[in-house]
Amino acid sequence: MTTAPWLPPLGARSTFRKTVTESDVGLFAGITGDFAPQHVDDEYMKTRPQGRRIAHGVLTLGLTSTAAARLCTAHDVTAVSYGYDRVRFLRPVYLGDTVTVDYVVDRVDAGARKAFATMTATRQDGEVCLVGVHVLYCYPPDEEA
Incomplete structure (x- = not known):
């Protein structure tokens, strides 16, 4: 249990699973302007070691x-992302891959109003494709602010 009820508890866990689709990659490219060939050009990627497009x-x-x-919804926490530490993209995510994110709170700093969570994203083949630490800035209820 944490020292402040408006922070997520140590060990709190959340998971999310999604299959990455053609639409996801196309919309993301359009939103961000990142039309690099590894994401949008099938023929180009046939000539690369991966052999196919990656997200x-x-x-x-x-x-x-x-x-x-x-996780925040499940624990009635109001928070914003304060940033990401040690993010590594370990393996590619291909179109059609199903990614499962495991998100675990492993440190809380009540004085700084921050929670630190380890993130691990794994493809359906069991290969870890992303790791990192997410820092959440948590807001206390209005009467404590």
């Missing part, structure tokens, strides 16, 4: 945000 790394990172939001 944007930041799209995969974005899936961790859903796990964070679900």
